[in-house]
Amino acid sequence: MRQNPRGHALSAAAALLGFLAMAHAVSFEVNDQNSTCIKAELSVNFSITYPTANGTNTVIVPLPDSAAVGNGSSCGNSGLSPQLQVSFGEGHSLGLVFSSDGHIYQVANLSVTYNLSDNQTFPQSSSKDILTLATNTSGISAQINTTYRCLSSTSVHLGGPKVQSSVAFFNIRLEAYMPSSNLSTNESVCPADLPVSTIAPTQSPTTTPAPSPSQIPDQGYYNVTNLNGTVCLMASMGLQLSVTYFSKSQNKTLQGIMNLQPNRTSFSGSCESTTATLVLTEDLTNLSFTFELNSTTHRYHLSVLNLSASWLDMTVPVAVSNSTLNYLQATNGSSYMCKSEQILYVTNSFSLKTFGLQVQPFGVNGNKFGKAEECQQDKDSMLIPIIVGAALAGLVLIVLIAYLIGRKRSHAGYQTI
Numbered sequence: 088m089r090q091n092p093r094g095h096a097l098s099a100a101a102a103l104l105g106f107l108a109m110a111h112a113v114s115f116e117v118n119d120q121n122s123t124c125i126k127a128e129l130s131v132n133f134s135i136t137y138p139t140a141n142g143t144n145t146v147i148v149p150l151p152d153s154a155a156v157g158n159g160s161s162c163g164n165s166g167l168s169p170q171l172q173v174s175f176g177e178g179h180s181l182g183l184v185f186s187s188d189g190h191i192y193q194v195a196n197l198s199v200t201y202n203l204s205d206n207q208t209f210p211q212s213s214s215k216d217i218l219t220l221a222t223n224t225s226g227i228s229a230q231i232n233t234t235y236r237c238l239s240s241t242s243v244h245l246g247g248p249k250v251q252s253s254v255a256f257f258n259i260r261l262e263a264y265m266p267s268s269n270l271s272t273n274e275s276v277c278p279a280d281l282p283v284s285t286i287a288p289t290q291s292p293t294t295t296p297a298p299s300p301s302q303i304p305d306q307g308y309y310n311v312t313n314l315n316g317t318v319c320l321m322a323s324m325g326l327q328l329s330v331t332y333f334s335k336s337q338n339k340t341l342q343g344i345m346n347l348q349p350n351r352t353s354f355s356g357s358c359e360s361t362t363a364t365l366v367l368t369e370d371l372t373n374l375s376f377t378f379e380l381n382s383t384t385h386r387y388h389l390s391v392l393n394l395s396a397s398w399l400d401m402t403v404p405v406a407v408s409n410s411t412l413n414y415l416q417a418t419n420g421s422s423y424m425c426k427s428e429q430i431l432y433v434t435n436s437f438s439l440k441t442f443g444l445q446v447q448p449f450g451v452n453g454n455k456f457g458k459a460e461e462c463q464q465d466k467d468s469m470l471i472p473i474i475v476g477a478a479l480a481g482l483v484l485i486v487l488i489a490y491l492i493g494r495k496r497s498h499a500g501y502q503t504i
């Protein structure tokens with residue numbers, strides 16, 4: 088692969104960021120009498136969306152240096168699984184339960200517990216509950232007798248009835264079922280850390296975002312199901328985010344452009360009678376759309392867009408929201424469609440570009456989009472072929488008439504001879 092100067096600059100920046108991030112890794116060790124069974128060095132950012140009186144709020148909480156091994160940790164003798172429980176703050180915790188088949192070990196259950204009573208961490212929370220969210224798809228697995236290493240950021244989405252969360256890990260080294268008390272020098276490297284040429288070459292928010300990818304984002308298909316298992320919100324779209332933030336590596340304000348990669352994006356949401364929400368999470372980026380239905384006019388619109396991003400190059404995480412939007416309007420039971428590019432201005436520091444958009448947040452029937460109501464840009468672009476077509480038809484008609492007249496004249500000419 089050819090390396091260009093910008094590539095060098097980027098890898099230097101990535102190395103620098105990796106180094107800065109390294110400082111934040113917190114170490115944990117689980118012992119069983121004389122032997123160590125789990126060791127972990129972790130950097131984690133928790134992004135948590137919780138209910139407030141007004142709606143929802145999203146906070147990004149890094150794992151603090153004061154985090155410690157909790158009582159729930161054990162080496163798991165007598166048939167139990169080894170587990171690491173990390174406690175932090177006012178009763179919050181992160182749990183990793185391991186399992187192994189003798190060749191590979193993995194995190195079989197990843198859980199987080201949040202104490203919503205902690206109003207320093209969760210300002211204005213309308214719930215005071217202690218909530219636990221769990222998943223069995225953490226993506227963390229390694230060969231036995233090796234250390235799992237992942238410097239890149241990988242995020243795991245966890246959803247519950249009240250709280251949505253994504254847990255972004257970066258700069259991790261960990262090992263369970265340890266043969267000795269030191270981390271093995273052999274490493275199982277996560278896919279995201281493999282050389283860039285073998286992985287998606289597109290920019291990722293975990294490194295410095297490219298100033299302006301001209302690439303069109305891939306089309307993603309997202310949906311939300313309600314409690315009885317029926318699809319209640321559907322969306323098909325390509326998304327490009329434009330975020331203004333202060334860059335650590337360049338020491339100045341930048342406009343970061345990021346294409347959402349559907350195959351790395353997890354989605355969730357909720358549907359109620361007059362509001363519906365879609366939450367998309369890719370690594371350290373969390374985007375949520377809230378639609379409102381006006382039950383008098385039977386029309387809906389996109390009223391709220393929320394973005395939280397904690398890209399490594401950001402000096403402070405970005406969290407922006409606008410709840411007075413009036414985009415993507417259509418009638419209940421219909422879908423809103425805009426094949427043309429469309430820019431949704433959200434705030435001075437954030438706008439969202441949509442490509443090939445079709446969305447239906449209410450009245451979805453049988454997993455299919457309802458009748459499409461098209462945006463003005465699409466109607467305008469339809470008009471051009473119609474005008475051109477009409478002009479061509481007119482031209483053909485004129486030529487035909489001219490020909491017929493000409494033929495009649497020459498016919499008349501023969502008769503006079």
Ligand SMILES: *[C@@H]1O[C@H](CO)[C@@H](O)[C@H](O)[C@H]1NC(C)=O
Nearest residue numbers: 118119120121122123162164
């Ligand atoms: C721990 O080490 C001590 C001293 O080396 C030894 O007497 C004891 O049996 C060990 N315990 C276990 C469970 O291996």
Ligand SMILES: *[C@@H]1O[C@H](CO)[C@@H](O)[C@H](O)[C@H]1NC(C)=O
Nearest residue numbers: 139140141142144210211213
């Ligand atoms: C909504 O949020 C704003 C700003 O946080 C606050 O001033 C207002 O009191 C809230 N309204 C309600 C009904 O909680």
Ligand SMILES: *[C@@H]1O[C@H](CO)[C@@H](O)[C@H](O)[C@H]1NC(C)=O
Nearest residue numbers: 177178179202204205206217
């Ligand atoms: C939850 O947070 C509240 C407020 O900070 C605190 O009083 C309480 O002890 C915490 N609960 C647990 C289980 O730590």
Ligand SMILES: *[C@@H]1O[C@H](CO)[C@@H](O)[C@H](O)[C@H]1NC(C)=O
Nearest residue numbers: 182196197198219221222223
């Ligand atoms: C995963 O761990 C959490 C917290 O310990 C627990 O509540 C949940 O039941 C576990 N899930 C599975 C499938 O074991």
Ligand SMILES: *[C@@H]1O[C@H](CO)[C@@H](O)[C@H](O)[C@H]1NC(C)=O
Nearest residue numbers: 189190191231232265266267
């Ligand atoms: C792992 O290491 C231990 C101790 O060195 C050894 O007994 C065991 O066979 C190894 N397991 C594998 C799968 O290599």
Ligand SMILES: *[C@@H]1O[C@H](CO)[C@@H](O)[C@H](O)[C@H]1NC(C)=O
Nearest residue numbers: 286287288305348349350351
């Ligand atoms: C994600 O999609 C991109 C572009 O289509 C592709 O290059 C990449 O290999 C995909 N990654 C994964 C993990 O599937």
Ligand SMILES: *[C@@H]1O[C@H](CO)[C@@H](O)[C@H](O)[C@H]1NC(C)=O
Nearest residue numbers: 313314315316317319358359
């Ligand atoms: C599922 O729930 C929605 C509202 O929550 C309701 O409108 C719909 O009829 C239900 N569908 C089935 C099959 O029960």
Ligand SMILES: *[C@@H]1O[C@H](CO)[C@@H](O)[C@H](O)[C@H]1NC(C)=O
Nearest residue numbers: 333334335336337338339340
């Ligand atoms: C960033 O820029 C400011 C002003 O331009 C300067 O004072 C500061 O030293 C710079 N910081 C770094 C780390 O370069």
Ligand SMILES: *[C@@H]1O[C@H](CO)[C@@H](O)[C@H](O)[C@H]1NC(C)=O
Nearest residue numbers: 379380381382383384385386
């Ligand atoms: C519904 O639309 C009507 C007419 O535009 C408006 O007067 C009313 O305030 C809207 N209702 C809600 C709940 O937004």
Ligand SMILES: *[C@@H]1O[C@H](CO)[C@@H](O)[C@H](O)[C@H]1NC(C)=O
Nearest residue numbers: 409410411412432433434435
């Ligand atoms: C929210 O969006 C509206 C409509 O686009 C705009 O007028 C308003 O200035 C935005 N609010 C903020 C805080 O940018």
